[in-house]
Each structure stands twice: as structure tokens, then as C-alpha cells.
Amino acid sequence: MAERPYIVGNWKMNGTRAMLSEARAIDRAAQRYMKVEVAVAPPYTLIHAVHKEAEQIGIGAQDCHSGAEGAHTGDINASMVADAGAKFVILGHSERRQDHAETNELINAKIESALEAGLRVILCCGESLETRDAGEAESFVLGQLRAALPIFQDPADRLTIAYEPIWAIGTGRTATVEDIAAMHRAIRALLDETFGEDVSAKVRILYGGSVKPDNAREILAVPEVGGALVGGASLSAENFLGIVVGASEAEEV
Numbered sequence: 001m002a003e004r005p006y007i008v009g010n011w012k013m014n015g016t017r018a019m020l021s022e023a024r025a026i027d028r029a030a031q032r033y034m035k036v037e038v039a040v041a042p043p044y045t046l047i048h049a050v051h052k053e054a055e056q057i058g059i060g061a062q063d064c065h066s067g068a069e070g071a072h073t074g075d076i077n078a079s080m081v082a083d084a085g086a087k088f089v090i091l092g093h094s095e096r097r098q099d100h101a102e103t104n105e106l107i108n109a110k111i112e113s114a115l116e117a118g119l120r121v122i123l124c125c126g127e128s129l130e131t132r133d134a135g136e137a138e139s140f141v142l143g144q145l146r147a148a149l150p151i152f153q154d155p156a157d158r159l160t161i162a163y164e165p166i167w168a169i170g171t172g173r174t175a176t177v178e179d180i181a182a183m184h185r186a187i188r189a190l191l192d193e194t195f196g197e198d199v200s201a202k203v204r205i206l207y208g209g210s211v212k213p214d215n216a217r218e219i220l221a222v223p224e225v226g227g228a229l230v231g232g233a234s235l236s237a238e239n240f241l242g243i244v245v246g247a248s249e250a251e252e253v
Ligand SMILES: O=C(CO)COP(=O)(O)O
Pocket: 010, 093, 164, 168, 169, 170, 171, 172, 208, 209, 210, 211, 229, 230, 231, 232, 233
């Protein structure tokens, strides 16, 4: 496996300043698990406050606008999140693709502006249940990635992929380890083909979708899995740290 396992909490539309104590607890505990890289992506409103609390963990944003500053009421761009303390941004999440009709073209424009602002990108991909049942999961996911990968000039430093099957997000239903391994292998083959094996080896592929303390170790022990993108279970320090412990134990196997 390329680098340390990477465990990222995506808080989604959750969290007021009351969450800062959880962030502090995550940060302090993460210092005991240096074999694991830990990060959280709070909502925009908390990025700066969590950044100020954090000594160990990485801080990111869940989205950014594709443009420079200007007349876009309610929007936040990449340089603004970087200025608030974010080091990475999650782009292409299925909830943005669905709720905000984000296309591959728009996601690409966001990737470009994120890279320009010096941010790393966690690029999400994943199929719906209908697509999986139709036997088209792999071609769909690889198609999403093929649309974006050419933008990355320096993927080793800047790119992480997150495979999140839509039907496993927030449902309590996880993909089987065989399905996860198969999709991660297909994504790795595409990265090898696009960037060459040496560079590809430095790009981690995370799994996301109902990762919890009780299944983290099994999922993270899959050799192709480089970490996890965690939604619901990242909202409590206890649960999130349970996943960090799972990642640390999976490393030792
Ligand atoms: O979408 C996810 C992370 O980005 C996964 O969410 P859950 O862990 O709540 O299923």
C-alpha cells in the first residue's frame, strides 16, 4: 500500500460550534495513531474554527465553487476555503451530483480551481443500485474518473480517489469486501494506465459508504483499500476514532 491509510470524516450538513469539542477530541486522540492520516471536512462555517483547534488532523472542505471571487451570492470558492485553513476539498460527491445536478464538466472546473488554489482533491465516484444491478458499475465508475483524471498534472501530491457506491451511503448497507476489492482493482488499473505505475502507487483509493467502527477493520484490511471516507460515523469522536483504531489494526495485519 502506498502511504499511511487515510481516514477522512465528511461531516456533510452537520455541525455547529458544539462540534468543536468533538474535533478537539479527534485531534488529540489522532496523535496516538501516527500510522494513520486523519482528516475532517466540516461545513464551511466551521472550517476556520476546526483548523484553529487542530494540531494533528488535516482539514478540508466539502465543496467549492469553480470560479474566482465575484457576484455569486451564497457561494464559496477554492481560495476562500484555503484561506480558512482547508488543505483539501471533496469534489464530485454523489450528493452534490444529485442534489445540485453537478456534471463532470462542472466538477472538472472545480478541480481546476481547487488545484490552482493549492488544495488537494478527494475525487468521489460511485454507482447507483440500478447501475450495479444492470452490471454496469465498473464502466460507470471508470467513466466518471476518465472524465477528470487528465486534469491532474501532479496526481501523486494532489489526488485521492473515494469510491462510494451510492446505495451504501447512509443506508447501513456496505458493499462486500469482494465488491470493494474488485472496484478498487479496476480503479487502480485505470490510474496505472493514465499516470504510470509509480505515480499511481502514490494515489490512495478510499472506500466510503456506511463505514463504522465494527466493519472498519475488515474493510481497511482489503489490500486495495487505502482508507475510508466516513459520513455518519464521523460525527462522534468515539465512533470516528473507532474507525481510526480499525485502520491502525488493519495496518498491523
Ligand atoms: O458519503 C459518505 C462519505 O462521503 C458516506 O456516508 P456514510 O458513512 O454516512 O454512509
